[in-house]
Amino acid sequence: MYSVGDSAEFTKVFSEEDVFLFAGITGDRNPVHTSKEFAAKTRFKERIAHGLLTAGTISAAIGMKLPGPGCLYLSQTLEFKAPVFLGDEITARVEIVEVISEKRLRIKTRCFNQDEVMVIDGEAVIVPPRRGEGDAVRKTNSSGERGTE
Amino acid sequence: MYSVGDSAEFTKVFSEEDVFLFAGITGDRNPVHTSKEFAAKTRFKERIAHGLLTAGTISAAIGMKLPGPGCLYLSQTLEFKAPVFLGDEITARVEIVEVISEKRLRIKTRCFNQDEVMVIDGEAVIVPPRRGEGDAVRKTNSSGERGTE
Numbered sequence: 001m002y003s004v005g006d007s008a009e010f011t012k013v014f015s016e017e018d019v020f021l022f023a024g025i026t027g028d029r030n031p032v033h034t035s036k037e038f039a040a041k042t043r044f045k046e047r048i049a050h051g052l053l054t055a056g057t058i059s060a061a062i063g064m065k066l067p068g069p070g071c072l073y074l075s076q077t078l079e080f081k082a083p084v085f086l087g088d089e090i091t092a093r094v095e096i097v098e099v100i101s102e103k104r105l106r107i108k109t110r111c112f113n114q115d116e117v118m119v120i121d122g123e124a125v126i127v128p129p130r131r132g133e134g135d136a137v138r139k140t141n142s143s144g145e146r147g148t149e
Numbered sequence: 150m151y152s153v154g155d156s157a158e159f160t161k162v163f164s165e166e167d168v169f170l171f172a173g174i175t176g177d178r179n180p181v182h183t184s185k186e187f188a189a190k191t192r193f194k195e196r197i198a199h200g201l202l203t204a205g206t207i208s209a210a211i212g213m214k215l216p217g218p219g220c221l222y223l224s225q226t227l228e229f230k231a232p233v234f235l236g237d238e239i240t241a242r243v244e245i246v247e248v249i250s251e252k253r254l255r256i257k258t259r260c261f262n263q264d265e266v267m268v269i270d271g272e273a274v275i276v277p278p279r280r281g282e283g284d285a286v287r288k289t290n291s292s293g294e295r296g297t298e
Contacts, residue, residue: 012175012176025167026202028205028213063179070179071179076227080221
């Protein structure tokens with residue numbers, strides 16, 4: 001059912017609104033994300049998106065496409081390789097690298113910006129949907145299709 | 150300036166609104182998070198919060214308290230140990246486990262629910278704020294104080 005090499009991607013632009021909503025729902029109002037004035041004095045000179053917000057594109061690629069609705073997260077590693085600025089278009093690319101069992105998939109999870117710079121590298125282990133679970137939904141979200149949020 | 154054993158925590162209740170906002174800003178509308186009907190047929194019987202949303206409390210504890218405003222993420226590992234249901238109160242506990250250098254801290258990052266069940270285990274490596282950066286903000290967010298979002 002699942003094979004090594006199966007892949008999908010999901011793309012999203014991160015706006016100022018996204019960053020402020022993430023700050024609100026998590027409580028992380030670190031001014032590197034929320035304050036233009038503060039950010040101007042940092043190494044990046046402007047505000048950056050929260051790392052876990054950017055990583056949300058991985059969650060979307062996995063949860064909506066590969067393997068899709070019904071799957072559950074067991075683990076995720078995230079290496080933040082480059083900053084994501086407000087307005088950047090981030091594409092998560094996910095690829096099955098090991099079928100551990102019928103109930104465990106290891107997935108390479110990487111995010112790139114609009115200039116093809118890798119901003120996040122990492123790996124997830126997930127539980128795919130149980131047989132029958134989410135099938136109806138998955139039909140409308142074929143793996144490999146490009147996300148348009 | 151930073152010592153092994155320094156710790157802080159941050160607490161937040163995750164509401165249905167938080168979950169739907171996270172689904173909106175990331176694109177992860179996996180029905181295990183957003184559909185009561187779908188979730189009723191899953192192993193957990195009800196909707197669960199996104200793992201990366203719950204992990205946001207770690208981001209908040211690090212970004213607001215230890216080491217606080219101005220810090221940057223280099224990496225984060227997340228092991229999802231138990232489900233987080235809507236309405237659960239999650240406390241992130243973060244503790245410095247290694248001062249790698251003046252510019253690198255290794256932090257143990259764990260989240261617990263209101264019943265003291267560990268829901269996330271993991272570790273972060275972060276860059277603390279540069280000298281002078283964020284000092285004014287940090288004064289009002291003393292490390293170790295309990296978050297009230």
